Amino acid sequence: MDKQLRISLISLSLSTSLGFLLTLALSSGSTEINGMPILAICAILAYAINYVVFIPSFIARTEHYFDLVGSITTITLIVYALAASNERDARSFIVAVLVLIWAARLGSFLFMRAKQTGGDSRFDSVKNRFIPFLSWWSLQGLWVLMNLAGALVILTTQEPESFGAFAVIGICLWVIGFSIEVVADQQKKTFRRDSINDGKFISTGLCAWSRHPNYFGEILLWVGIAVMGLPVLSGWRWVALISPIFVIVLLTKVSGIPILERRADKQWGGDPSYAEYVKSTPILIMKPPSAKLKQRKEMGI
Secondary structure (H helix, E strand, O other), X not given: OOHHHHHHHHHHHHHHHHHHHHHHHHOOOEOEEOOEEHHHHHHHHHHHHHHHHHHHHHHHOOOOOHHHHHHHHHHHHHHHHHHHOOOOOHHHHHHHHHHHHHHHHHXXXXXXHHHHHOOOHHHOOOOOOHHHHHHXXXXXXXXXXXXXXXXXXXHHEOOOOOOOHHHHHHHHHHHHHHHHHHHHHHHHHHXXXXXXXOOOOOOOHHHHOXXXXXXXXXXXXXXXXXXXXXXXXXXXXXXXXXXXXXXXXXXXXXXXXXXXXXXXXHHHOOOHHHHHHHHHOOOOOOOOOOHHHHHHHHHOO
16 A cells, blocks of 8 residues: 555544534534434535546546536535524524635635636645545535534524624624725736746735735635534533634644745745735735835845
């Protein structure tokens, strides 16, 4: 057994085991259909959709629909949880709308990016092998479940709470986070489209405030969803707070910032202006640009 297969088997086992344990915890206090917690049904759907789409994707040896399926899975779970629950309230409807907006926007953005670039290099070494490729789809099922933990608890709770301060604060955090993410992605897209910027790094717009403002926005919006859910958490359902923690760890330690930072260091590591940008600009949490960076921008450096 080679190293890739061994790691893939471990990943497959962990993704399903963690999903099962998370489902057990979050199903406590969930509304039910014929004795089956709605949240547990959502968890089954999260994995089932990904496993089903994996089959034609493996046959075609393509990853083009991977990110799109992640969004479709998210939308399916939210719509089902909202429709199946008997305890719908203002909080539930608002959370559902917010998550659906996020899923539709991110899914279309990533899908078009994959089509334009011709693929995703993450899958080059796995899409021709059954177990390694399957492990990625299983991880996506877990990713959806982890991401939506807070939202699903709100949508499936047996004891909804009145719309209060936590809901208002959570909505504000989500709106701010989503706005930052959308604006940052658009600014990067516009920057890269301009041929005059070929081979350059972006240090303008929100990227003058943070090296990764889109990830800051992503984290902030999921924190907002978690804050909205605080009044309905009790017992094992406090485990739902794993959602923003998971997003933070994923983006700062695993697949987001570390990869982009290594890529940037490789491309611009010997550039003094990039070194100054890194020194004066936070890696994640946004703050106003330093005087030196402002001066550089004004001089067009």
